Amino acid sequence: MAVTIRDIQLKTVRQPLRSPFKTVLQQVDEREVIVVSVTGDKGHVGSGECVAFETPWYTEETITSCRFVLQQILVPLLANKTFENPEEVWDLFVAVKGNRMAKAAIEMAIWDLFAKQQREPLWKFVGGSQQPIPAGIVVAADPLKIEEQVALAAHSGYRRVKIKVHPHMEVALLNSVVAAYPELQFFADANGSFQEDSFDRLMAFDEIGFTLIEQPFGERQWALHAKAKKELKTKICLDESIACLEDVQQMIDQQAGDIVVLKMSRLGGWTETLKVVRLCQTHSIGMWVGGMIEFGVSKAHNLALASLPGIVYPGDFSASQHFWEKDIIDPEITVENGTILLSTQSGIGYRVV
Ligand code: OSB
């Protein structure tokens, strides 16, 4: 069932976060994203969300570079094109180097459009089945506030908490927090803040009881990650290192990690991400779906991804109300008993408001 692109609209959404998101790399107080709406020849509208940040602190792209690439390159490239299936969009994008976050936003909108035209929920369209989706929240705050935020997360029903860490953090503090909640699963995310000379500090984190440590070293530091995988009990998980399918192959070849964080924005959308999922399934690499402090359109796509077989660890899935006074989707995403139910509506399953 073919889709011909009739119209593409880009809308900027800007909102303050309910509380600052603090990482070793950057503090985020306010968020700007671009919501992409693609209309097909039968009148269906698919939605995507461009989640690049204002400055290149997490990836090289920025929301400004993405706006340029979307407006000047990708929208004209897609005008009036006909696709037999959504994978063909990625083939067309071969003509444009890099810029995966810009590509992802528009490509994901087209996947939503295909699912809607087929009157199928996106999660079914991509082959998912798992229900409900286990939720997870991220604590990215001053060390003094970690305990309080973990308590709040536990009280709100979350069963998995990811704590942002860095080499200078007090291990005793983390120890006491993790020990106080035996019923919770804890992840640590270092955002590449460890270096060769802080390897011993990383070893100290190994005793805390984290299920995994996400991105201890820099994004190209395969050898250090391989050393960490060999010497730590805690599973090594890569986020920033995984920018494309070949990076996953590299991780496998060099035994540089146990688990991959799936982020469709970083990978360039559904087509590349589904290839990564298949590769990870083949090699028994663990997977989970990462967050980008995003709004509901991106979250809805992420929930569909999390329903795929083999994605067993809880992702960065917080309720709409966690970051936002008001999300841009209806209904908003809610977490009950630490889980999120998938929508049965077609496409992403939420109305964009
Ligand atoms: O490293 O996983 C990361 C948010 C923005 C940029 C990078 C990261 C994050 C998170 C996820 O930790 C936060 C969320 O959306 O729940």
Ligand code: MG
């Ligand atoms: Mg991360």
